[in-house]
Amino acid sequence: MIKTQQLKVKVYLEDAFTPVNGVKITLIPLHVKDSTTPENEQQEQISKNGEAIFALPRNVNQFRFEVFDERFYKEAKSNMERTTNSYNDTNDTISLNLLSKPSLYFNGKELYINNGNQVIDYFRAYSGNALSVEEKESLKEQYGYENFVSYKEKENAISYFCLDKGWQKEKDKGAIPEGIYYIDINKSKDDKQSGIREYNNAWYSLSRTKEGEKQWGKYNIPIYTDKDCTNTLESTTQRDSFYLHGGDKYGNAGGIDLAQEIDSFVASIQRFSNQTKDNKLSIKLLVEYTHILSNTDLQSLYLHREIQKADNNTHTTEKHRVVLTANYIKPDSMSEESFNAQKQQTYWGYKELSQTEECNLEEVRIKDITLFQKRQKDYKGETIEINLNDYDWQHCNKQIIVFAFSPKDILQNENGEEVLKKPKYKIITRGFRYDMLKRVFNGINYAILETTPTTQAQRNQHNEVNTKVQKLKDMVNELNRLHTNNEPMFVHYKLDTRARIEHFFAQSWVETWAGQLRLAESISKENANKNYNRYGNRPNTDDGYNFRGRGLLHLTFRDNYHACTRYLHNQGWLSSDIDFEAQPQLVTDSGVYALLSAVWVWNTKTYPNGVNVSIPAWRNFHLYEIIDDEANGNIIITKENVNTTKSVLAISLTINGGTNGLSDRTRQHTRIKSQNIFKDFET
Incomplete structure (x- = not known):
């Protein structure tokens, strides 16, 4: 049976760093070898965690890729026909850098400028007449309207805007109807009514006055219902002549009102004008007032990390950046346009703790989270790139917990506080944390610290557990301590990969009396x-x-x-x-010296260390070197009626001198690994 060769396609944005998820990539065969073979080798895959996996086509000489996602152009950057014979080894990797398309999204209170799957900027914006509280209550009572957004002016006066479908039908009163529209962002010529029309443009200013500029703003951009930007009639409501415009204040019917933010919007959107080849760039505008996505649709957060060390010889500066992507599941009732747009309303915030602190992540108060900022606004988007050096987070002395959430996720607890319940989060900093070691050493009675001791025996138990907890925290601080070369000590201690750490602490669990952290032999x-x-x-x-x-x-x-x-x-x-x-x-x-004594064993003892056993490939290997040889180490063997792995057996023999506690050592290695206690060391 011939093993199918795989092609791994890394799917990035044009920057060749930011991974892209949820994009349909098609592998298209070219130049078929045997035309009589009926098999169609065209393949489609959806990128997940920045990757799409294909089978290498067997019956073609060449192939290419196409992108099928409205957020990106069909052809990726530097896309080319690829020769099948160039990929002879298994699991070849290809990088595909996508070219993003600009788009707009209006949700009734904000207008987003998106490029591909990223938010470039967003602006406060409203649509329809501004309503007083009395007018709002009248609409609620008379028509049962319930969908309102509000805007608080500087004088503390509150204006309301109705977004109900019934009100969308009201000409010169209601908000622009929900649907898909287009704008042309090229600068308007004197004889042209489309494009970005500026107040000092001869055609646009014919009937304008200074009072009109105050009402409508410096710029006016027609909104069209067709991609060619020729039709302005909205077919469902028969309403016409919508514009993106500004003015002194919000509330003039006629489209989407950006008030005094119109100038900033135009400056931001014009960056895309160089993408046009025919003097017209049609940008899609989605208008949608119902937000559906919530924490239940957010499946996971994907983390992509890049670490670059400083190098004086190449004049390279230290860089440590991560990209987080919110992986949502699309509800069946939601269109792709709506799904892609609503993902961009994801908020990103963080909580900063020391590595020895714990916090309740079942319920997190909004006031305890710091929202990321961009251009002095709360950052929103499906993805976020964080340069850890900008925040002084590149070291391992802090745990930075990053949360992603949508507006629907903000709830109130019994105290009336805004909270997130069971939020999705990712810890983006490297290093050891107290909660990791707490889960390893599960023989300690941590629960006693939540009680109040009343007897001397209870006080003694309380003090004993407190002492053990402090020792674990001291170990965490020592492991994360920076060496003079600016690397954390756990790197020097050879405890810098997930596999090494899992083996080390599985052995420590057994040696310290079933995870009780007894640091002296009984x-x-x-x-x-x-x-x-x-x-x-x-x-x-x-x-x-x-x-x-x-x-x-x-x-x-x-x-x-x-x-x-x-x-x-x-x-x-x-x-x-x-x-x-x-x-x-x-x-x-x-706790520090208990750790360092074990580090000596870990770094100096070699296999077989006088033990009469034969795994020749590892003779004189250090313990961490045995673990690095995963191909041999993960082989299952039976020793003294215990099913274990070669690596667990070899390390146990070296540390213990025999097979004492081999079953426990095997079980604990399996537990620590399966519970993903040290999963953060994979990235």
Whole structure:
């Protein structure tokens, strides 16, 4: 059976960085080899997480791609015919950079300028006559209208605009009817009535007065009902002559009123005028007043990361940026135009915490979220690009939680506060967090901290758990601490990939007594001195007990305490006045030293380390190197009636010297991996 070769197509915007989701890409075969073969090898795929996966066509010499999405041009940037024989290896990757189309979207209170799947800018805008509160109440009582938006003027007077379908039919009163329209954004000539008409244009100013400019603004842009920009009649209501216009204040019937923001709108929309080749650029305008999308439609947030280190030789500056994309599921009742437009009303905000803090993400108060800004406005859009350096977030000492939500997601709690309930979020900063280690060491009775101790026994338990929690937090801070080369310490400790971390903490869970974070071996002094009488431990002393297993991976024997101290000193990771051999209790009492003692094991011990087993490929491999060899490491084997993997077995043998607790080590590795505790280290 011939294995089908895959083509992975990375789908980006023109910047070759921002991934695009939900776009239909078609692979079109060219130059068929065997015309008698009936198989049609044209394929369609929808991009997901910035990728579309195709099967390499077998019966063609060449192929090309086409884009079928109204937000983008059919031909991608530098699109070309591709030769099939150029892709001989499996899982070849092609980049497709899409060319975005501009569009407009009016929701009754804002006018959006979109380019592809991104919001370029948006402006406050209204349609129809401005109504007083009395007029609004009259319409509600007389016709049952309920869809109103309001605008508070500087004098605190409130104007209302009715968006109900019945009111849309009222000529010179109601809002522009919902539907699809078009505008021509090229600058109007003296003999031309279309395009962007400026007040000082000879044709446009014939019948205008200064009073008229105050009412209608400096610019006036006709709105058409056809793509050729020739017809202005709205067929459903038979209303005519709609315009995008400005003026001193909102509320003049005649289309979409931008008031004093008209100048900024024109300056922003004119950036697209160079895309036209025939002196006309028709831009689609969707008018829609009902917002449907909510948190239930938001499936997930996709994160794409780029890290670029500073390099003096190439004059490269440090860069750390991420792109987040809100992945919505389109409701069956919603059109593609509406779906694409409503996704652009997604708000983006963030909450900044230290890596050792926890917060309730089931219900988040709006006032505790800082909204991202662009041009001094709340940022909105299907995607957001964040340069972490701009916010000083590029290091690992903070957790930045980014939320995406739509206007419908803002609810009120029992205290009358605006909140998000079970919001979608993504933590965009790298590094270890307390909540990760808390989930690993699940043998600690954290719940006791939520109670008030009343007896001495309860107070002792309370203090014991508090001490363990502080040790975990100290470990988090040490792992995230910046080295002098500006890299976090977890990189130097070889705990910088998801697989390495999962193995390390699975072993730590077993060594610290089933995740209870017992950092000293539970053994009597008599037994310790009797059994641990080698590797530097002196006879007829308490060395066996003093140098019993301590730390996350139970550092044992005097020689190892000595070697560990010297190694950490040489690396510059431990203060020169700290000596574990002289003060072995430090490895128990300090979360940082408990971690560092395990780091020594992780970085220096090699397989098979004297154990009589045979996995020759790994002989003298460090523990983290065994994990990096996933092809061999993930092979399932059975040892002493325990189904495990080769990597778990090898690491267990090296750390423990035998197969003691192998079933627990295997189960914990599976648990930590399946629970995605360290999934953030994948990106």
